[in-house]
């Protein structure tokens with residue numbers, strides 16, 4: 001299982017840190033005990049003007065003995081590309097008149113990659129819409145207007161932005177970009193290929209903790 005933590009800087013600085021990357025202490029998602037370091041592994045990261053291996057720390061719970069990959073919110077689980085590129089590519093697909101191929105060219109990714117993102121995004125868009133709406137309401141306590149007649153994919157993107165803006169208004173700029181926010185609230189599974197929904201109740205519920213921002217929203 002992956003735990004997504006807020007990384008405050010750029011992909012290139014994460015690359016430069018190598019195996020020295022500092023991850024804030026994390027709690028076990030099952031029993032809330034603090035996790036202890038449990039090695040790590042290399043994975044690839046593709047970001048604008050960069051394709052490099054990055055070090056992903058692992059940590060283990062001494063009580064449940066389960067280990068977890070500690071992924072920075074620069075990425076999604078099992079996706080090569082930076083979440084920023086994935087999110088902006090999908091937003092472009094949703095809001096521009098362009099086809100997949102020119103958008104893929106614009107973001108410098110293979111068209112098959114963009115198509116794969118799009119397919120997963122479509123699969124989860126209704127759940128994403130529900131999850132982001134619930135989060136946006138929890139953050140401020142007022143309803144969210146979802147435009148009638150808009151496709152669920154577009155509505156999901158719109159409500160993600162609403163939830164993100166509300167989180168920034170409440171907790172400040174430390175929330176990061178809409179796309180790293182998207183990674184955190186989905187537990188890194190926003191484009192997951194699992195049969196269970198990444199947007200199931202509780203997924204990414206600890207999206208703020210244990211960052212210095214003060215823990216999860218009440």
Ligand SMILES: [Zn+2]
Nearest residue numbers: 028031061064
């Ligand atoms: Zn545990």
